Amino acid sequence: MTYYLLANPNSGAGKGARTFEILIPYLEKNNYDYRLFKTNAPGEEGDLVKQILELKVAEDHLVIIGGDGTISLVINELPEEEAFSYIPSGSGNDFARSLNLILDPIESFEAARSGMNHEIFIMNYQSKGLNGYALNNIGIGLDAAIVQAANEGKLKQFLNKLKLGSFSYILTALHVLITKKAFPSLIEIENQQISLEKTFLMTFTKHPYFGGGVKISPEASNQNADIHLVEYSKHSLFRTFSLIPSVLRGTHLKHPLFLHRVNPDFSVELAESQPVQIDGEIHHLAAGDRLSISTEKRMIVY
Ligand SMILES: Nc1ncnc2c1ncn2[C@@H]1O[C@H](COP(=O)(O)OP(=O)(O)OP(=O)(O)O)[C@@H](O)[C@H]1O
Structure with missing residues (x-):
């Protein structure tokens, strides 16, 4: 039995590298047969999966x-019947949080080594311009603009160094909240259509967390096939800001200004192109390109 380690050394501002630096002496000491495959640059995940x-x-x-981005990129290249384990080494670690995975590298490896197969559901998304799989969230508009700004911003690197990386999301979010414009959208759930004139935040999520621990939909679970849609249309800044504490507490869905729908399938079409974040990676959904989202099963060992 060989352990194939596919690692992003850069994830979590170097946590990925620290994880395998801790793990490898342990594997050698215990005579576990292993092979390490590291991404040396963004975009190498697919080639390493093939190798x-x-x-x-x-x-x-x-x-x-790696972090959420790494596991998501790997899942997109992995045949559906391939089970995998995961040692979380990101800054946000939302997927790990959703399954209560162990963060300590050695304990996490041991959980994988002696672990059981667990079935999880992930999202499959399809449109003319976008298709693939997401483990965490697909966010259109505000959260995508926040992820884009947070990924680009120097704030994340600086706060990561101080081990405060998850705060970068909140600070960047405040800036984007003030400047982002609303957009029209059309959602289809089974045979029902919902037309929204001033969509601001639209997130499809497979578990409660986004942005490093914010509970966007507290009841969502990747252990069933349901996807949760959370939508908030643009209101005055005062109104929007007054809702932030409830979002941070995870009680916002009780508020009538949030649209919350639960279903295994959704589709959405936009009147204008918008940034889309898929597990923290930025894409764009073109105007009129209908995005359909459903779920599929995968197997994770822990
Ligand atoms: N050697 C590398 N150097 C720089 N970037 C890399 C490298 N290998 C992979 N990447 C890129 O890193 C991104 C994924 O990072 P990941 O999300 O795993 O870490 P993170 O952002 O620290 O964690 P989280 O998403 O949990 O906050 C992907 O865009 C991937 O292509």
Whole structure:
């Protein structure tokens, strides 16, 4: 049995590298057979998955080391029947939080080594311009603009160094909240259509968390097929700001200004192009390009 470690050393501002630096002496001490595949630059995940799949036999074990972006990129390249384990090493770690995964590298490896297969549901999204899989959230508009600004911003790197990376999301969010414009959208849920003139935040989520621990939909779970849609149309800044404490407490969905729908399938069409964040990676959804979202099962070992 060989452990194939696919690691992003850069995730979590270097936490990925620290994770395998702790893990490898442990594997060697215990005579566990392993092979380490590191991404040396963004975009290498797919090639590394292909290299691993050429070598790996059925009893071998794939272990992904990285943050939410890494695990999402790997899942997009992995055949659906391939089970995997995950050692969280990101700054946000929302997927790990959703499954209560262990963060300590050695304990997390041991949980994977002696673990059981767990079925989870992930999102499959399809449009003319966008298709793939998401483990966490697909956010259109505000949260995508926040992720875009947070990824680009120097604030995240600075706060990561202070181990305060999750705050960067909140501070960047405040700036984007003030400047982002609303947009029209059309949502379809089964045969019902919902037309919204001033969409501001629209997030499809497979578990409660986004942005490093914010409970966008506290009842969502990746252990069932339901996707949760949370939408907030633009209101006055005063109104919007007054709702922030309830969002941080995870009680906002009781408020009538939030649209909350739960279903295994959704589709959405926009009247104008918008940024879309898919597990923290930025894409764009073009005007009139209908995005359909459904779920599929995957197997994770922990
Ligand atoms: N060696 C590398 N150097 C820089 N970027 C990399 C490298 N390898 C992968 N990447 C990029 O890192 C991004 C994924 O980072 P990831 O999300 O795992 O970490 P994070 O942002 O610290 O964690 P989280 O999303 O949990 O906050 C992807 O865009 C990926 O292509």
